[in-house]
Structure formats: structure tokens, C-alpha cells
Amino acid sequence: MSHHTHSATLLIACPDKKGLVAAIANFLMTYNANIMHADQHQDRSENLFLMRIEWSLEGFTLPMESFAAAFAPIAQEHAMTWRVSLSTRKPRMAIFVSRYEHCLVDLLHRWRIGELECDIPLIISNHEDCRRIAEFNGIPYHVIPVSRDNKAQAEAEQFRLMEEAEVDLIVLARYMQVLSHTFVERYPNRIINIHHSFLPAFDGAKPYHRAFARGVKLIGATSHYVTEDLDEGPIIEQEVTRISHRDDVEDLVQKGRDLEKVVLSRAVRWHLDDRILSYNNKTVIFD
Structure with missing residues (x-):
């Protein structure tokens, strides 16, 4: 509500x-x-x-x-x-994305129809892939390539853009880069990530491949606040779907995409509505 x-x-x-x-x-x-x-x-x-x-x-x-x-x-x-x-002050939200566009598209759709009450002054990416989506929605799109060698400079540029845009919240919509300690410290409980797994199982990279190799019967998605410990931050929302021995890795990825969109958008909406209190690496979501 x-x-x-x-x-x-x-x-x-x-x-x-x-x-x-x-x-x-x-x-x-x-x-x-x-x-x-x-x-x-x-x-x-x-x-x-x-x-x-x-x-x-x-x-x-x-x-x-x-x-x-x-x-x-x-x-x-x-x-x-x-x-x-x-309620009169709309939070200002930056979206970070890499190549996978499903979460970005879903967030922008919900924003456009008024489901997410915020302003989105910019989208930041390390790839060109999603530029057309940003332009279609009239949102400035900044490509800042990130490598091991230029990470500090890349983040400095990201900070500059976000300070300029007076950003309150950062949403990682399948942004496939690990943020530095400096970045995370700067925005405590203000960075929401979507992880394509039911945490704490299969944290880190390629969770669908590892879930498939393990023969799990449920796959999930988890939205959480970002902390210094990778994929260990306070969990905001989770969802699962049943799979079977007939599903291959591609099926898991496809089914997972639907979960990721819903779980991320719920977490973002609850944050924007001031429904989340975080303490001791846990969250309370108020009605």
C-alpha cells in the first residue's frame, strides 16, 4: 500500500x-x-x-x-x-545493471505505472546492452566499464554521479560486479541486491549451475541489503519454485528470472514505503 x-x-x-x-x-x-x-x-x-x-x-x-x-x-x-x-518527498533511486535486462525492465515498468513511488535520475552500467531500455524510459544511462585495474576510479565516477543526482537508494538489478568495502560503507542499508538463489544456499557466482549439479528440487531468489560480506546481508524477501529432474540449467535460469523480478520489486517497494527495519543482520517487514 x-x-x-x-x-x-x-x-x-x-x-x-x-x-x-x-x-x-x-x-x-x-x-x-x-x-x-x-x-x-x-x-x-x-x-x-x-x-x-x-x-x-x-x-x-x-x-x-x-x-x-x-x-x-x-x-x-x-x-x-x-x-x-x-510522503511528499519521493526517494531518489539509482539502478545498476550489467547485461541481464529482466529485472531492470520490470522495475521500470512498475515505476512507470506508479507502483514504485520514487524518482530514477540515472541508470549505471558496465555495459552498453541496456541503453535502449533506459532511453525508452527517458532516464540518463551511464556506462562505466569496471575491471580489476580500474575499480577504484570506476567507483569514484559512480559516487560523483550519485552525489550529483542526490541518490537515496541503489538497486543492483543483476549488476554482476562485487562492490568495494568503501562503496558499501558509504550506503549502509541503502543498497538492495537480487541474488539468483535461495540464500544462504549457493551464494556467489553461477548458483543455477550449482543447484542443477546438486539436484535440488526447489530453486529460489533472494533480495537483500548489501554488506561487506558477499551475499550475507540482511534478507528482505525470498521466493521459491519447484523444479524436477526434467529441468536442465537453462530451464532453471528461465524459471529463476520470473522469481528474481518479483522478489526484487517487492523489496524495493517495501524500502520505498519505509516498511523495513534492519537489525543484527535481519529485517522486520512491517504491514
């Missing part, structure tokens, strides 16, 4: 204890908030409280530029990490 026209969304994580929901709701009610959605989760093993709350800004008497200062005392009292976002 997309954001309402003028709303704010608050995401909170803090040590669990009694009275947290009341403290947050009472704070918002002080300023005449009309709460539209509220969802919470307690992780008992970590003693953590996690919450997403969305309210209408119509009739809300606290100017949003003053929100941080007003909310700070409650946040400090309960040791909260939190962030607030406004």
Missing part, C-alpha cells in the same frame, strides 16, 4: 519495555495526529522493540522541521534509534 497524500512515517527501534506504544502515541496525540497505520514487533531474544507508525499531516500542529527537536527527549529516555520520512 502506498503512502497517503500528506503523511509522515516514523520507524523506531529500542530496548523493549512497558509503555513504549503509549509514549509514542501520546506524543503524536499532543499535536493532534491522526494515526493511520501502526505496526510493532517485539524480538524477545534480543529484548528489542520495533515499530512503524504513519499519521496524516492534515491538522498535525507540530511543523515537521521541528519534529526532531520535539521528539528528542522521548527518544533519549527510551534509547531509541529512529527516522522519520514524509
